[in-house]
Amino acid sequence: MNRDGVWIVIAAYREEKSIGNVVAELKKAGYPNIVVVDDGSKDRTFSMASSVTSHTLRHVINRGQGAALKTGIDYALLQGAEIIVTFDADGQHRVEDLQAMITPVQTGETDITIGSRFLGSATNLPILRRIVLRGGALVTWIMYGIKLTDSHNGFRAMSRKAAEEIELKSDRMEHASEFIDQIKRKKLRYKEIPVIIRYTDYSKAHSSQGAFPALRIFYKMLLHKLLR
Amino acid sequence: MIEPVQIVAGIVMLIGIMRAILLFRSRKLTLPWFVFWVIVWGGVGIVAFLPAVSYWLAHLVGISRGLDLLVYLSIVTLFYLVFKLFMKFETLSREITSLVRELALRKK
Numbered sequence: 001m002n003r004d005g006v007w008i009v010i011a012a013y014r015e016e017k018s019i020g021n022v023v024a025e026l027k028k029a030g031y032p033n034i035v036v037v038d039d040g041s042k043d044r045t046f047s048m049a050s051s052v053t054s055h056t057l058r059h060v061i062n063r064g065q066g067a068a069l070k071t072g073i074d075y076a077l078l079q080g081a082e083i084i085v086t087f088d089a090d091g092q093h094r095v096e097d098l099q100a101m102i103t104p105v106q107t108g109e110t111d112i113t114i115g116s117r118f119l120g121s122a123t124n125l126p127i128l129r130r131i132v133l134r135g136g137a138l139v140t141w142i143m144y145g146i147k148l149t150d151s152h153n154g155f156r157a158m159s160r161k162a163a164e165e166i167e168l169k170s171d172r173m174e175h176a177s178e179f180i181d182q183i184k185r186k187k188l189r190y191k192e193i194p195v196i197i198r199y200t201d202y203s204k205a206h207s208s209q210g211a212f213p214a215l216r217i218f219y220k221m222l223l224h225k226l227l228r
Numbered sequence: 229m230i231e232p233v234q235i236v237a238g239i240v241m242l243i244g245i246m247r248a249i250l251l252f253r254s255r256k257l258t259l260p261w262f263v264f265w266v267i268v269w270g271g272v273g274i275v276a277f278l279p280a281v282s283y284w285l286a287h288l289v290g291i292s293r294g295l296d297l298l299v300y301l302s303i304v305t306l307f308y309l310v311f312k313l314f315m316k317f318e319t320l321s322r323e324i325t326s327l328v329r330e331l332a333l334r335k336k
Contacts, residue, residue, distance in 0.1 A: 037332065040328075055336075057332040058332055059331075060328055060331055063328050067328070067329065074329065075332075075333060171321065171322075171325050
């Protein structure tokens with residue numbers, strides 16, 4: 001399968017320890033186009049990323065994961081990407097799952113694939129996070145009418161057409177919900193793909209998906225829904 | 229007989245209106261906002277010097293005390309201003325993000 005048109009976008013904030021490995025692993029697996037958007041980190045994230053990929057961009061100030069992903073997606077589109085994948089910087093996504101995510105988009109079976117840790121088997125998923133994520137999926141279903149097993153998974157693949165149509169306005173974590181809202185509004189086809197999430201101590205410490213941020217996301221979702 | 233509170237309110241009104249006029253003349257205030265502030269500060273003066281007006285207005289809308297009406301109105305106004313500020317903040321935030329994004333893409 002041709003991988004030249006595949007662009008992998010990674011938003012990185014304070015990920016100097018992991019970003020190098022994550023990008024190197026992707027390159028080793030045969031994906032030449034990796035975009036890293038350093039979201040205003042004060043550490044060495046930018047230089048670490050620059051040493052492994054030439055497509056490194058920098059936000060001069062921190063604007064949040066949603067904002068950084070959008071910058072990366074815009075850049076990939078400018079570079080002529082056919083398929084855009086969003087991938088996490090902390091090593092929680094597995095390179096082995098990439099092909100399964102990309103293929104349905106490449107063959108035109110669907111516009112977007114979304115990784116689901118519940119269709120697959122998550123390794124070492126903490127119980128509180130499991131409850132929060134299930135709750136998030138339920139809220140998403142009620143608010144957007146889209147039934148997903150896992151609504152806040154950052155692992156996605158989308159066609160060029162889908163990437164051009166989706167408008168992400170949320171800067172912070174609620175972009176995941178906004179993404180789903182856009183799928184619904186733009187009537188895009190989507191498919192969930194089972195993926196395995198690696199919950200390492202590093203990714204656990206770096207993730208912001210505890211119960212409190214989840215409530216914040218919920219509040220933001222409501223707000224966006226009301227103000228739209 | 230002038231009460232101390234009336235003197236204070238009078239000064240507040242004068243300063244408020246004068247500031248509004250100055251800002252409007254130097255075009256830092258648009259006409260609708262100028263009118264808004266003149267009404268707010270003018271209202272402060274009227275209520276202070278002619279308490280009967282607030283009493284009459286309160287009765288008009290079914291509130292027994294003039295002061296209560298004033299408090300209710302203040303709360304509503306404050307909420308509205310906070311909401312406006314909040315919306316402005318969201319807009320600003322988005323504009324900053326587009327700016328940061330543009331910078332990031334240009335440097336490439």
